[in-house]
Amino acid sequence: MENLIINNLTKGYFKKKALNNFSYSFKKGIVYGLIGPNGSGKTTLMKTIYGLVKPTKGTLSMNHSKISYKTRKNIAFMPTEDIFMPNLMVSDVLKFYNNTFEDFSLEKAHQILENMKLPLDEKIETFSTGMKMRLKVTLCLSRNVEFYMFDEPLNGIDVISKDLIKNTIISMTTENSTIVISSHALNEMELILEQVLFLNEGSLIRDINLEEFRGAENKSLESLYWEVYNV
Amino acid sequence: MFNLIKFEMLKLKKMFSILGVLFVLMQVFIIYKTSILTTIDINVMGNGILLIFISYVIFIFSSLLAFSKDINSTDRSVVFMTPYSGFTIVSSKFLTIIISGTTLVLTTFLWFIANAYYVDPRIEFRITEYMQNGAFISAIKILILSFVSIGSFFALVFLSIIITKTFLSKLKFKTLIVIIVMSILSKIFNLIFWDNLSDISSLNVGIYIIIASITMFMLWISGWLIDNKTDF
Amino acid sequence: MEFKKNIPIYLQIMDKLKQDISLKTLKPGEKLMSTRELAVELKVNPNTVSRVYKELESENIVFTKRGMGTFVVEDESILKNIKNKMANDITVKFICDMRDLNISTKEAIKMLKEIEEEK
Numbered sequence: 001m002e003n004l005i006i007n008n009l010t011k012g013y014f015k016k017k018a019l020n021n022f023s024y025s026f027k028k029g030i031v032y033g034l035i036g037p038n039g040s041g042k043t044t045l046m047k048t049i050y051g052l053v054k055p056t057k058g059t060l061s062m063n064h065s066k067i068s069y070k071t072r073k074n075i076a077f078m079p080t081e082d083i084f085m086p087n088l089m090v091s092d093v094l095k096f097y098n099n100t101f102e103d104f105s106l107e108k109a110h111q112i113l114e115n116m117k118l119p120l121d122e123k124i125e126t127f128s129t130g131m132k133m134r135l136k137v138t139l140c141l142s143r144n145v146e147f148y149m150f151d152e153p154l155n156g157i158d159v160i161s162k163d164l165i166k167n168t169i170i171s172m173t174t175e176n177s178t179i180v181i182s183s184h185a186l187n188e189m190e191l192i193l194e195q196v197l198f199l200n201e202g203s204l205i206r207d208i209n210l211e212e213f214r215g216a217e218n219k220s221l222e223s224l225y226w227e228v229y230n231v
Numbered sequence: 232m233f234n235l236i237k238f239e240m241l242k243l244k245k246m247f248s249i250l251g252v253l254f255v256l257m258q259v260f261i262i263y264k265t266s267i268l269t270t271i272d273i274n275v276m277g278n279g280i281l282l283i284f285i286s287y288v289i290f291i292f293s294s295l296l297a298f299s300k301d302i303n304s305t306d307r308s309v310v311f312m313t314p315y316s317g318f319t320i321v322s323s324k325f326l327t328i329i330i331s332g333t334t335l336v337l338t339t340f341l342w343f344i345a346n347a348y349y350v351d352p353r354i355e356f357r358i359t360e361y362m363q364n365g366a367f368i369s370a371i372k373i374l375i376l377s378f379v380s381i382g383s384f385f386a387l388v389f390l391s392i393i394i395t396k397t398f399l400s401k402l403k404f405k406t407l408i409v410i411i412v413m414s415i416l417s418k419i420f421n422l423i424f425w426d427n428l429s430d431i432s433s434l435n436v437g438i439y440i441i442i443a444s445i446t447m448f449m450l451w452i453s454g455w456l457i458d459n460k461t462d463f
Numbered sequence: 464m465e466f467k468k469n470i471p472i473y474l475q476i477m478d479k480l481k482q483d484i485s486l487k488t489l490k491p492g493e494k495l496m497s498t499r500e501l502a503v504e505l506k507v508n509p510n511t512v513s514r515v516y517k518e519l520e521s522e523n524i525v526f527t528k529r530g531m532g533t534f535v536v537e538d539e540s541i542l543k544n545i546k547n548k549m550a551n552d553i554t555v556k557f558i559c560d561m562r563d564l565n566i567s568t569k570e571a572i573k574m575l576k577e578i579e580e581e582k
Contacts, residue, residue: 031510
């Protein structure tokens with residue numbers, strides 16, 4: 001069952017296109033990996049799906065609705081950038097998310113924050129980079145939607161929190177939800193990913209089912225990465 | 232919408248606490264001066280007016296700066312990740328400024344009157360005399376006009392910032408670009424609407440409605456750009 | 464459990480479960496962990512675990528009762544067969560690997576006997 005359908009998505013002009021004729025249909029219940037070097041278009045793709053970046057050409061639709069601010073009700077996105085205004089406390093942000101998104105679960109958020117040892121009553125500006133990442137991941141994990149996107153969710157995070165995040169992602173996987181993870185840490189994510197999309201300079205160059213690939217080629221994802229990007 | 236406005240207000244806490252401290256200090260100063268002096272010193276009120284004026288300038292500047300930072304910084308504000316339309320988001324920021332600005336004006340006005348009365352109790356007589364004067368009506372008209380115009384000014388700045396981010400983001404000297412865009416836009420609006428305004432006595436509700444409509448229109452365009460053209 | 468990343472994960476999990484079953488670590492009739500629980504424990508995708516259970520069921524090693532879970536079969540003879548088959552697979556692989564080194568089966572058996580005597 002396909003939910004997100006992207007057709008000929010292009011972003012940018014002339015030679016420097018961030019996305020170049022990208023087409024793909026995402027299916028429910030699968031964990032996708034988005035792989036590629038910096039500048040290959042992973043973040044641009046995710047942002048376009050979330051409606052933050054507007055396409056130059058092409059169409060995107062989620063369950064037959066055109067992607068817009070409205071489709072954010074069905075999509076959860078964890079960006080790499082900092083999204084918190086200074087002066088805010090964690091509890092303020094949680095309250096805001098709870099009031100903004102109908103599917104947001106405060107209990108789940110509290111549970112995850114507690115497991116990651118993040119305090120509720122402190123100002124976010126005092127947080128380290130790792131703590132801010134963990135908070136961002138928590139906000140995305142606490143939503144109950146059918147399409148999740150995580151842009152480098154394990155960056156700058158300690159081993160224990162990484163484990164927690166991975167476990168939460170694993171337990172969140174249902175038949176109805178789609179998860180897209182972009183990551184440089186291939187060996188960390190390799191066992192969770194099912195279908196991997198390789199991007200380069202805005203184009204989709206490979207679309208691999210990992211288990212099939214392992215069975216057919218007896219190679220790992222990492223060696224495939226070297227193959228694909230070694231020019 | 233209410234949710235957004237509440238959230239925007241959180242950002243203003245710092246600025247208002249600074250202003251609050253300034254006014255408290257001024258108040259202490261006034262009380263001190265009036266208690267030790269035997270003659271009435273009107274100059275103190277002059278300083279009061281200056282402080283009020285400065286606080287307005289600070290308010291306008293920091294509000295516009297906050298908006299610009301929100302739209303332009305590479306860090307993404309949470310507000311633009313919400314499922315609200317661009318118009319709703321911009322309007323919430325606009326309303327926050329209007330509400331807090333009006334509160335600021337009213338509070339400072341009352342503070343001034345209260346202190347003027349405290350410094351020189353004879354003021355009360357002069358105020359009631361003034362209110363029976365015909366010039367009072369004109370003053371009110373000018374006040375409402377300024378209020379509506381400042382509102383449209385904010386909407387104009389918002390729109391200019393958004394246009395700059397959407398189409399002119401590759402250029403340098405953002406602030407200068409924004410000011411140029413603003414001037415062009417205001418020239419366009421002036422050409423269309425303001426040629427017909429003659430003098431104050433012809434001020435009627437129609438003018439207010441026109442300006443308010445222009446303001447709404449600018450906010451609407453800003454929202455449309457955010458939803459359809461602006462990359463965050 | 465450590466996984467080799469160049470062999471299908473589901474096969475490795477199947478082997479591990481078969482091993483547990485033959486060694487009676489998992490007893491006949493015992494309930495296996497739910498797909499999700501096992502996925503979290505092994506840190507793999509739940510769909511991979513689903514596939515494992517499905518394949519094991521098609522080999523008649525486990526069976527699924529709707530709403531109740533997945534269980535090891537009770538039939539001891541089937542379970543004995545698993546052990547035998549696994550042992551057979553290992554032996555065949557050993558002989559093939561040795562042949563790749565140009566060591567004949569006869570020589571390989573001689574080497575085995577030598578190692579056994581050493582122990």
